[in-house]
Amino acid sequence: MNDELDALLQDDLLQAPADFTQRVMQRIEALPRPAIQVATPTRSAPQRWQRLRWLATATGLVGSGLLGLSQLASFVFGLWLATAAV
Numbered sequence: 001m002n003d004e005l006d007a008l009l010q011d012d013l014l015q016a017p018a019d020f021t022q023r024v025m026q027r028i029e030a031l032p033r034p035a036i037q038v039a040t041p042t043r044s045a046p047q048r049w050q051r052l053r054w055l056a057t058a059t060g061l062v063g064s065g066l067l068g069l070s071q072l073a074s075f076v077f078g079l080w081l082a083t084a085a086v
Contacts, residue, residue, distance in 0.1 A: 017023075
């Protein structure tokens with residue numbers, strides 16, 4: 001059974017004709033080209049993204065500041081506990 005499977009896998013199941021590439025390219029060139037439509041953005045969209053970016057930046061700064069303060073407080077509290085135990 002493995003010999004039959006190996007023989008099938010070694011043979012090419014599909015042989016493309018010699019002029020296949022030329023025929024496909026001729027048909028592609030003959031296709032009608034769609035009209036390209038350019039969307040004009042409104043003025044509110046950039047302002048909305050700018051406001052969202054500012055809000056994300058402010059949230060990140062406040063969050064990282066609170067995290068830093070909590071780390072500083074735990075460090076100071078750890079030093080206080082270590083010195084109080086001595």
